[in-house]
Amino acid sequence: MTQIIGMEGTWPDRVAVAWGAAAVRSGDTVRNSFSGHTIAFDELANGRPTDIEAYVPLPKPVRVQPVHAPKDLVVVAIRRKHTNSYLFRTRKRTQPGEIGRVRDTNTDFYVFDSRGSFRDYARAIIRRIVVHVLGASEQLGQGVLVGDVEHLKLIREGLVLDARNPYLHALRVALTPATQEAAEGIARALMQSDPQRLRTFKHILKIFRGERVLYTVKYEDGIASGGGFDPDSAAKIFEALQRVLRNLRKARAQRGSTVADSPPRVLLAAGSAKLTFEVQLQAGPAQEPMRDPIVDRIGRYLEIRDLQRALLGDMPPALTGNASFREALDDLVNPRQATKVFHQPLDESEYVSVLVDPFVADGNLFSRPFSVFGVPQGFNHRHSPRVDITMSSYIREVVRIDDNGQGETPLGLHAFEQHDFMNRPFVFQFRRQMNQRKARYKYWLLSIQRLEQGKIYSIDSVPSSVVPGGFVMGPTHTLTVSEDEVHIDGAAVGPYGTNLGGWTRFFDNYMHWCRAAEIAALDDLSEWLVPPKVTPMTRVAELLLALESLGGDAEYETVVALVGKTHSARSLYRLHETGDLIAVHERDGDLWWSLTDAGERFLKVYHRATATTSSVAVTE
Amino acid sequence: MPLSPASEPSELASAVQRARAGVHFAARSGPSMSRGSSSLPKLYWFHGYKCRSPNDVAEIVEVMRDGPVVPSFATKARQNEAHLGLSPSVYCYLGRAHETFGEVVFAFSANPDGGMLSPFDTGSLNKYAPPVSDWQDPEKKTYLAAYSWSIAELADQLLKYPGTAVGEIERYLNVALKPLHTGPHGAWPGRQVANIWERSSDWRSWTWEGRWPEKLSFGVSLEAWTCSPAQQGLLLDWATQHASDEDRAWFGDALPKFIEGGFGELAETMRVRQESA
Numbered sequence: 001m002t003q004i005i006g007m008e009g010t011w012p013d014r015v016a017v018a019w020g021a022a023a024v025r026s027g028d029t030v031r032n033s034f035s036g037h038t039i040a041f042d043e044l045a046n047g048r049p050t051d052i053e054a055y056v057p058l059p060k061p062v063r064v065q066p067v068h069a070p071k072d073l074v075v076v077a078i079r080r081k082h083t084n085s086y087l088f089r090t091r092k093r094t095q096p097g098e099i100g101r102v103r104d105t106n107t108d109f110y111v112f113d114s115r116g117s118f119r120d121y122a123r124a125i126i127r128r129i130v131v132h133v134l135g136a137s138e139q140l141g142q143g144v145l146v147g148d149v150e151h152l153k154l155i156r157e158g159l160v161l162d163a164r165n166p167y168l169h170a171l172r173v174a175l176t177p178a179t180q181e182a183a184e185g186i187a188r189a190l191m192q193s194d195p196q197r198l199r200t201f202k203h204i205l206k207i208f209r210g211e212r213v214l215y216t217v218k219y220e221d222g223i224a225s226g227g228g229f230d231p232d233s234a235a236k237i238f239e240a241l242q243r244v245l246r247n248l249r250k251a252r253a254q255r256g257s258t259v260a261d262s263p264p265r266v267l268l269a270a271g272s273a274k275l276t277f278e279v280q281l282q283a284g285p286a287q288e289p290m291r292d293p294i295v296d297r298i299g300r301y302l303e304i305r306d307l308q309r310a311l312l313g314d315m316p317p318a319l320t321g322n323a324s325f326r327e328a329l330d331d332l333v334n335p336r337q338a339t340k341v342f343h344q345p346l347d348e349s350e351y352v353s354v355l356v357d358p359f360v361a362d363g364n365l366f367s368r369p370f371s372v373f374g375v376p377q378g379f380n381h382r383h384s385p386r387v388d389i390t391m392s393s394y395i396r397e398v399v400r401i402d403d404n405g406q407g408e409t410p411l412g413l414h415a416f417e418q419h420d421f422m423n424r425p426f427v428f429q430f431r432r433q434m435n436q437r438k439a440r441y442k443y444w445l446l447s448i449q450r451l452e453q454g455k456i457y458s459i460d461s462v463p464s465s466v467v468p469g470g471f472v473m474g475p476t477h478t479l480t481v482s483e484d485e486v487h488i489d490g491a492a493v494g495p496y497g498t499n500l501g502g503w504t505r506f507f508d509n510y511m512h513w514c515r516a517a518e519i520a521a522l523d524d525l526s527e528w529l530v531p532p533k534v535t536p537m538t539r540v541a542e543l544l545l546a547l548e549s550l551g552g553d554a555e556y557e558t559v560v561a562l563v564g565k566t567h568s569a570r571s572l573y574r575l576h577e578t579g580d581l582i583a584v585h586e587r588d589g590d591l592w593w594s595l596t597d598a599g600e601r602f603l604k605v606y607h608r609a610t611a612t613t614s615s616v617a618v619t620e
Numbered sequence: 621m622p623l624s625p626a627s628e629p630s631e632l633a634s635a636v637q638r639a640r641a642g643v644h645f646a647a648r649s650g651p652s653m654s655r656g657s658s659s660l661p662k663l664y665w666f667h668g669y670k671c672r673s674p675n676d677v678a679e680i681v682e683v684m685r686d687g688p689v690v691p692s693f694a695t696k697a698r699q700n701e702a703h704l705g706l707s708p709s710v711y712c713y714l715g716r717a718h719e720t721f722g723e724v725v726f727a728f729s730a731n732p733d734g735g736m737l738s739p740f741d742t743g744s745l746n747k748y749a750p751p752v753s754d755w756q757d758p759e760k761k762t763y764l765a766a767y768s769w770s771i772a773e774l775a776d777q778l779l780k781y782p783g784t785a786v787g788e789i790e791r792y793l794n795v796a797l798k799p800l801h802t803g804p805h806g807a808w809p810g811r812q813v814a815n816i817w818e819r820s821s822d823w824r825s826w827t828w829e830g831r832w833p834e835k836l837s838f839g840v841s842l843e844a845w846t847c848s849p850a851q852q853g854l855l856l857d858w859a860t861q862h863a864s865d866e867d868r869a870w871f872g873d874a875l876p877k878f879i880e881g882g883f884g885e886l887a888e889t890m891r892v893r894q895e896s897a
Contacts, residue, residue: 010674012673014675018849020850034884037884051670159853163852179861186868186872
């Protein structure tokens with residue numbers, strides 16, 4: 001029989017709440033539920049703490065059902081006689097993940113089945129504490145905080161449940177004018193490793209201090225090509241915005257989170273295409289009356305933060321499958337194809353592109369996993385960490401590194417922890433997700449391998465030189481690196497650099513190799529994974545298609561006329577010179593072009609690749 | 621002196637840490653995890669500690685800053701030392717702490733001078749490491765002497781046990797797995813034979829112990845630390861309201877290394893960190 005007999009740690013008597021790993025007894029041994037370390041029951045002086053072992057015995061054991069893994073159990077303890085201890089207590093069986101509770105004359109013990117369940121409990125309790133302290137310390141709902149010792153004690157108890165909680169730390173700073181600087185320094189040091197919490201802390205502190213917190217969404221080109229919106233577009237944008245905010249607010253309320261009485265203030269300056277969201281309805285210095293209540297400001301802040309996250313592709317879980325929300329979001333950020341949308345995240349000084357996931361659940365196609373050579377050349381940590389990976393002269397993708405598309409991190413992620421990973425050769429494995437309805441796609445990063453000298457790696461895909469943005473999937477190639485060169489299938493592809501310029505030169509060489517590999521791949525069972533909208537974007541392809549349409553043999557001037565004015569005759573002539581795809585010959589004093597065998601194979605690849613745009617993908 | 625605002629974190633390192641949180645096994649099984657067979661593993665020393673009073677949190681910072689000293693009161697460790705002829709020492713364990721349930725623990729990377737090493741918890745020789753635990757004290761002392769080295773020899777001895785391959789380190793860090801040898805003599809042929817690793821069921825019998833007479837100082841090599849969750853609010857209050865400016869500044873530097881969740885959480889977090897180092 002497995003039983004929980006205690007909680008790890010010590011519990012100072014002036015603290016109302018404690019928590020820790022469960023001491024799980026099974027026969028003669030007792031296990032720490034977090035570390036898995038064991039000790040003989042006898043070593044614990046028959047279940048009592050010793051001068052070495054520190055744990056708090058339960059008044060009676062809690063039996064663990066076999067369904068609950070003993071690995072992750074958490075015990076929470078509450079002293080009922082402490083002031084405000086009611087804020088930490090819950091009614092029996094009302095919290096998810098609670099698998100048992102026991103009590104004695106002074107103490108309640110709750111047992112949770114996992115740290116996730118415990119964190120949900122902690123979050124709910126901290127929300128209670130914040131609302132309680134704000135309700136009691138705000139002067140007449142006018143945005144000025146004055147706390148007392150009891151409130152600070154309560155905040156301290158809340159920090160037992162979550163030492164890095166940004167709301168509690170902001171309250172602690174705001175309520176202790178005498179030690180404000182010290183409290184803020186400590187909060188920042190604690191949250192140093194968690195930029196998201198640190199940002200929230202700064203924002204909440206600004207709200208407490210009556211400072212402005214702004215968020216801006218900006219439109220360029222398309223519907224904003226004149227600098228401002230036309231009335232029709234403005235109406236559509238505002239209508240979409242209201243739908244988005246309504247959904248976010250509903251989702252927030254369902255989670256039991258703070259919701260303001262009124263939505264955030266949205267400002268649209270005349271003649272501009274910038275929407276500015278403001279947390280405060282009535283701003284003013286701390287001494288000025290008539291400011292809106294702080295709880296409302298926090299509610300609006302959370303709503304704006306949800307909007308910002310949604311515009312970065314991070315939806316509240318309740319809304320990920322909500323088609324009308326996705327549609328509203330899409331209308332907000334994709335009003336017309338030529339429109340670019342940027343936003344200036346809360347409290348930031350620079351605009352960045354919005355990264356809304358345009359996918360809907362019913363229109364997704366996933367490719368099979370494929371591995372390619374690539375070089376990380378940029379990093380963006382805002383909201384979700386992303387790495388900018390160059391895979392060819394045509395392909396540079398920004399991919400998330402905290403999610404492989406299935407909620408897990410990519411394998412080998414630790415390679416990005418090394419300080420010198422930028423501009424180094426890697427093999428990446430991806431899966432492409434494509435939405436047919438929207439003709440959009442993105443890549444999920446599945447695994448990461450940094451290339452080391454003396455080891456052999458393999459890739460099963462190479463970038464297409466025929467269809468920009470596409471890949472040839474199969475056959476497999478071996479990859480090795482020497483001190484300064486990359487070798488594929490034993491042949492040196494070219495020297496690589498440690499900076500952008502060096503890699504640009506490398507990728508020029510690499511694309512030549514890829515073209516040969518791609519044309520050779522025509523004879524085997526390779527597949528092409530190409531972008532949903534294929535256009536002859538390379539000059540070579542454009543030229544070859546024109547020549548093909550003229551029967552594969554035509555006067556040079558005719559080809560140029562067909563291709564159009566976008567390329568000068570000189571540049572076209574130089575193009576064919578560098579390739580082996582077109583043969584040049586003179587006929588009756590005129591210059592004629594004709595497709596070579598390689599040129600014909602190139603076109604075959606092109607047609608085969610573009611014909612399989614959708615069929616190459618494997619639906620899951 | 622007030623705490624200066626924390627410098628911006630290494631954005632990438634922290635983002636990756638966040639991305640990895642809770643998904644340790646994905647990283648472990650990654651293809652590029654292999655460590656060169658010649659490089660030494662990155663293992664930390666752990667020192668567990670119990671405050672004289674759980675309310676007295678200032679003591680935690682004092683120990684963290686100045687290093688632990690031999691307790692002035694009677695403990696089991698003093699009894700063990702008397703049996704084995706050891707001078708009163710401060711004990712640390714390599715890769716994990718001695719305690720199963722603890723209050724405060726520090727993990728650090730330095731190898732301070734003056735210490736001695738053994739590939740087992742010396743306390744186990746008196747309790748749960750048969751056949752040695754059944755021997756008389758003089759024989760135990762001889763056995764201990766055969767498997768004691770100065771701390772300066774740590775790198776050489778790690779090559780013999782547990783070794784440097786990824787699998788060997790993972791095995792060492794997994795308390796559920798005994799060493800493949802039946803006892804230390806398997807790793808150090810020619811020395812006294814006793815199958816303590818085979819016959820003991822307690823993981824402390826195959827854990828590297830470091831012992832420093834009287835005092836130990838790990839200074840800035842502190843890598844991670846924790847205390848009981850119930851103490852963390854008191855600790856923050858102490859640092860804000862009662863600490864000297866100097867202590868507060870010092871504590872501010874240690875705070876980013878704080879691991880929340882207590883002893884067990886730190887042990888598990890550091891196991892994963894050491895495995896993937």
